[in-house]
Amino acid sequence: MDLKFSNAEPFAEEREAIDRRLGGPGEGGWHGGERDEQDHRRAHTGHAARSRRHLVMEALHAVNDRVGWISPGALNYIGKRLSVSAADVYSVATFYALFSTNPRPKRVVHVCTDIACMARGSKEVCASLEKRLGPASAMTGWKHSPCLGVCERAPAAMAVEAGDPPHEHLIGPATVEEVVLALNVGPAALAAEAPPMMAVPQAGQEGLMLLKRVGRVDPESIDDYLATDGYAGLRRAFEMGPGQVISEVKESRLMGRGGAAFPAGIKWESTAKQPATPRYLVCNADESEPGTFKDRAILEGDPFALIESMTIAGYAIGAERGYIYLRGEYPRAFRMLRNAIERVRERGFLGADILGTGWSFELEIRRGAGAYICGEETAIFNSIEGYRGEPRSKPPFPFEQGLFNKPTVVNNVETLCNVPLIMQIGGAQYAKIGTEGSTGPKLFCVSGNLVRPGVYEVPFGATLGEVLELAGGVPQGRTLQAVLFGGAAGGFVRADELHIPLTFEGARANATTLGSGVVLAFDDTVDLSGILLRIASFFRDESCGQCVPCRVGTVRQEEALLRIMHNGHDAAAKGRDIRILRDVGLVMKDSSICGLGQAAWNAVESAIDRLGVLEESKSR
Amino acid sequence: MNVHYTGATDTPVRQITITIDGKEVSVPEGSTILTACNAAGKDTPTLCYGDTLTPKNACRVCMVELEGSRVLVPSCSRKVQPGMVVKTDSERVRHSRRLVLELLGSSVDLSTTPRIPEWMERYDADPDRYGERAGESRRRDVHEPGEHHAGDGSVADTMCQPIKIDNDLYVRDYSKCILCYKCVDACGSQWQNSFAIQIAGRGFDSQISTEYAAELPDSACVFCGNCVEVCPTGALSFKSEYDMREEGTWDESQQTQTTTVCTYCGVGCNVNLHVQDNKIVKVTSPHDHDIGHGNLCIKGRFGFSHVQSRKEDGDG
C-alpha cells in the first residue's frame, strides 16, 4: 500500500514495546526496520504485509502499557509495521477509553462512578479526591470510570502504572488514601488485591456446579484443576465425537448467559454445518454491563474451566482457533488466563494433536481497551480484527460470516463453563436442573445495598426474594427501594415484586429481563434519579456513534433527564421532556443498529413506568 | 448507460415478489427493499445510502417495518426475500423517520442537504424542541472516549465547530457532517484506498479526521475529491463552490451540466462539468459509468483551471 506517514518517529521504548509484541521488523526497511541491500531490489508489500491488521489493538496496548499514551511517532510505527494507514490506527486508538492519544502521566487511577459504586459511596470518594487532587482528568491522574466489574467490593477503582512491566491493580473498596498512594508511590505499594474467592460468598459450599472450584483450588495450578475433575469433560467429548457433543448441548437446552438467551446448541450446530472454513470460536469475556462481575469470578477463580470449555466447543464446531476477548479492566483475569493457557499447552491439552486425537486447537487472548460496545457479538469481531469496535449489520449472522468473515460461534464465559458439566452428566440430566424454560445452574451478580454482595450460584427457579436473602438482604435499618435487573441495559422492578422467579420465562412474564444476571439492589438512601442520569450518561459515553438514533438519542436522553432534574417544578416543561424521552427512547429501540441503542432506554423507561421515579423528582 | 459484458455466465436472475404497503412488487433477486420501494413508487428518504458504496446503515432514515422483525430494518441494505411484508408508512416508521430527522436537525447544520425541508414537513419533524443549540466547540478534534462534560441540559449538544480550510481545493465544514461514513468508505478500500480519513473518537464526539487531526496537505490525502463527490450534506465542498456560496454568487438554476471525457490520461474517465456564466464551477463524475463509478483523480477533478485562466490572461 502506498501509505504516507508524517515524519514523527517512535521513541526507543515505544519501538521496543511494539517490537516485543509484533516481533522484530524482519528483513529490510520497508516495514519499519533498517534499510539494507536487499531493499534495493526487492519488496514484499502485498497481501502478506496487509494480513496483520488484527494486531493493531495489541500493538496499541503495548505502547499504552509502556508509556501511558500513544504518541504520533508510535502510531506511525504501528502503521508501518502492520501496513495500516495512520488515520486508521488513529481511528482505532481514539475509540477505546483505555488508550490515550493525548500525553498523560504514567500513573492513572480510574475511579468507578457507575451505578453499583454510586449506591455504595463512590460520589463521596470522588468529592474527596477532587479536593485532594483537583478535578478528575487524565492530567490530574484520576479519572471517572464506568463499571469496573468489582461491584462486590464497591466503590472500586483501578490503578494503572505504565512501564515494563506495567502495573494494574483493582482496588475495592477504594479509599481516598489508596488512590493517592497509588498515584504518589505507584500501584505496587498497595495492599494485595483481595483473593478471587472474596467475590463468591458461597465459595467452598457443597453442591456448587459452576463455582465449585473457586476458593478450593489454586487457580494457577493445573494439577489442582486436574485433581478436581478437570478435563473430564473434554475426555468425554472426545469419546462422543463432535456431532454427539452438539446433540448433548442441544438436549441440555443451555441458553446463552450473556443477555440474549439464545440456545447454545443451535448456535453451534448452525456454525458447524457451514461449509466455509476455518471456523472460529470467540469467548465473550468483555464483561462490561454495569453491575456484572460473574465472569470475573470464574476467570480469576477457575480459569482452567474456561480453557477446557472452549476446547470442547472448538472441537464440536470444528474450529482451529479460539479467541478470548477479555475486557481491558480485568488485569488479574488476564494473568490467570495467560498462565492457564501456557500450562495446558505444556500438558498437551491445547495446540497440535490434543491428547493424541489428531485434532489441533489454538487459543489466544485479546484484550479490550475500555469499550462496553465490544461486548456486542459483532463488535467483538471488529475489535479482534483491528478495527473500531462498531457492531456490524445483521444479517449476515456470526454463524454465517463472523470473525474474519468466517463462520463463528460467540459465547459468553458463563455459557461456555456449563459445557464440561453437560459433557459429564449428559444433556438430559442437565436439563433437569432448573425449570422447563430455563435449564441449569445460573450465576447472579448480586450487588448494591446488601449485606453480602457477590456472585451467587442458584439453580434457575429461585425468586428475587430468595436471592436477595442469600446476600443477606439490605443492611439493618434500611428498606429496599428498587432492584435493577440486567444492568444498565436492563430494567427496574419494585421492592414489592420479590416473588418474580429469576428465570427467562419468569422475567418475561413480569415484563422485565434477566439480562446478564445483574441483581442490583438500591435501598432508601439512594437517589434513583441520579442513578438514571448515570445510566443515561453511560450510554452516551459508550455509544459507538455509528447510527443516528443511538449517537444523538443517547445525548438527548441525558439532556432531557438533566433538565427534569434541574427544573422539576415546571410541570409543563417536564411533560415535554418526558415526551422527548419516550419519543427518543422508541426510535432508539426501533431503529438502532445493535442491542446497545435498542436497550439504552430500557432502564429509564422502567423507572418512569414501573417506579414512577421522575414523578417524584424534585428540583435540587 | 453502460451495458457491458461482464464475463459472468448469463444465468437468468430470479424475480422476488414482496408486499409493500399491501401491494405486491417484484424485483430481481439480490435487490434491496429500497429498490423494491422505488419500484413500488414509495419515495424513501435516504442520507447515508450511496449508489456506488456498500450500505453502511448509519443514518437510519430509510427504516421500514418488516413483518416478523422485532425492530425496524434499513431498507437500503436489507435484501428482499420471497414473501416479505413491508410497511413504509406505518406509525412506527413515521415515528422513526421523524425522530431521525429531528435528531439530525437538532445536532447538525442541514442547510445544504438536499430535500431536508420536504422531509421535515412530510414527517412533521420539530428539531427545535430539544432546546437551543450549543455553540461552536473547539474541542471536537481532541478525543477522550468514554468521557464528556454533561451540562445542565439547557442547550442541545451539536456538531458545531470551526470550518476547516487548509488547502485551495476543498473545504471541510464538519458542522454539517452527519457521520454517514461515505467519505471514509470512498477514501478507503471501496474506492480510493488512500485511507487518509477515518472516524476518530467515539459516540457523539466522533469526528471524521486525519491522524491527530493533521491538516489535509500533511495527511495521506491525494485530493481526488472522491469524498466530496459522495458527501450528502455539503460538509465537504469544492473550494470553488464554497467561495461562490460565500460571495452569494452560487446559483444552480443558472448552471449547465455537460458530460465529457477527462483530458489527462488514456483511461477515459467521464467528467460532468458544472458551468455557470461560461465558467467551470465544479467537476463531478457520473456514478453509473463503469470506468470511474463517480471517481476521479486530482487532475480530472481540479485540473480544469487552465481552460479558464486562458480567458483571464487573454492568452488565447
Next chain:
Amino acid sequence: MTVFGAGGGTSSYNEIEDADLIVFWGSNAREAHPIFFHHALKAIHKGAKVYAVDPRRSKTAEWADSWLGLDVGTDVALAYGVGREIIHAGLVNEAFVANASVGFEEYVAACEPWTLEVTSRETGVPAELIRQLAHDYAKAERAQLCWTLGITEHHNGTDNVRALCNLALLTGQVGRWGAGLVPVRGQNNVQGGGDMGAIPKNLPGFHDVGNPEHRAKFEHMWGVTMPPKYGLTLSEMMEAMDEGHLTSVYVVGENPVQSDADTTAVARRLQNLDHLVVQDIFLTKTASFADVVLPSTAAWCESEGTFTNSERRVQLVRKALEPPGSAKDDIEIIRLIAERLGHVWPIQTAEQIWDELRAVSPAHHGMSYRILEERGGVQWPFPDENGPESPFLHGRLWEKDPAKRGRLAPFGIIEHRLPVDKLNDEFPLRLTTGRRLTDYNTGVQSGGFNSPIRLGACVDISPEDMVRLGLNEGEVVRVSSRRGTVLAAARRDPGLRPGLLFMACNFPDEMDVNALTIEANDPISKTAEFKATAVKVEKTNEELPQESAVAETIDRDRPDKELATANEEG
C-alpha cells in the same frame, strides 16, 4: 501489439477485477492512471496477486506482493529469463502455442541462454523472484500484463512490447476474459489518434497507406488520388529538419520544445525552419517559435468529438464552454485552411465527420452517436449497431476451427540491447523520468491549479546517494548529461537504489528534464528513450532558475514571428 494483428489493449478495465494475477511492468498506474488502478484494487481486495516490475519501488510497487527492481533497460533480458523458466519448468501452454502461434522453436532457442543466473546478473533482479514471477504468471487462471511508458520509452520500446507479448503467447494469457495485455495509454486520445490514422503509415480505421486496396477506398470516397508514401515519424521529421529536407512544419496540440528528448536540439531545429505553424490552446513554448499561431478550442470541453481510451472504448466528448476570444474548433481551422488552399469543404459537424469515418472503418461502423450516447461509449471492433461489443480481443486464437482462428500470432525474436546512453566514470548515474499523480506532461494544463501535493521540480535520489553526495533534502544539485545541465532540488526517495535517479517531466519551465534526455529512438515506433539517461550529480550553491535552459540559449522572439488567428488572416 501487431503480434496479434490489432493495435490496442486486449482487455477491458473490468476484466482486471476478475484477474488472479496482475503484472505491472513498467507501469506506475497508481499515480499515472489512478482510476484504472481502482479496477486493479478491486481484484487485489478479492485476493489477486500483484507483481511490479520497475526500476523504482513506485507507488504501484507498494501494492505489489512482489517487486522486481530491475536495472533500467533490461526488460528484454528479464522477459527472456521469465520465458526460459516457464519453458524449463514445463509450464508452457502447449495446446495454445501449437494452435495459435508460429515461431515457437526459434523463441525457445532465443530464450535458452537466459538462465535464471544469467538473467539475474544482467537485470539485477534476484533469481528467486524471476522464478516466482515465471511460475505465477504461467499458472495463473487469468493474468493481466499491464505496461505503460516504462516499456515503450526506450530505444528498443517495440522490442520490449514484443518481449511481453511472447510471455502471453507462451502461457495463453491472452484472448480470454480476464487474461490479456494492457498498454495503458498516457494521453487521452493516443489510442483514438492512432485509430483515426494519425500514424505515418495508417489511414483512418486501421488502413495501410501502402496498400492500394485500402487507398482505393478513400480515393473513391474523397474523389482524390492518395500518395502511396508513408509519412514521417516525429523523430524522422527531426532528422529531416537537420538534413534540411523539411522546412515547413504545422504543429497541432503538441509542445515538442519541452516534451521531446534533447530539447535544445529541438528548439534549434524549429528556429531554423522556413515556416512554423502552431495550433494550440495556449501560447506554449513551441508556439513562441511559430510564424503563425492558430488559437484553437480545448478539445475536451469546448468542442464536440470522440476520444478513444486504452480499452478501445470510443466515448463522446462534448462542448461545455464557449471558447475564448477568436479560438476556433480544430475542424473549423482545418476547413478554413483548406479554403485558403482552394478547396471549399462543407461546414460539417463532428458527428457528420464521425459518420464519414464509420463509412470506411468497419471496426467503428456500428458506433453511431446515438449508441455512443446510450452506452456511455463503445469498444471497437463494433461493426454492427445491433451487434455485441468485444470486451477482449483475440478470442479467435482459442477457436478450434483453424479457419476461425485466422492469422497465427508470431513469437517475436528480439535482441536484448542496453540503453544507448551508457554509464561511465563521468556519467555514473542512471536517470529515469516519469509522471507524478498531480502533474501531467509539460504542465501547461495541470499547472493551472494549486495542488497541495505537488512536489515541483526536484530530483529524487536514493538515501545512500544522498549520504554519499553529502546532500540534505531541498538542497540544490546540478544534474548533467552528455547533452545538457539542469538545476534541481534534491529529494530523498527510499524507492530508489544507489545509482538510480528519478525526475518528473512536468515542470519544464523550472527544470527542463528533457535537456538531459537522449534522442535515441526506437527504430519502429520512433519513441525516444526518455527512461534511460546517463547523468552526474553535483552539489551546488546556485539558485534554482525561474526560466528554462532553452530560454537561456535560444532567442524566443524571432523577428518574423507573427501572432495571428485564422480569423484575422481572413
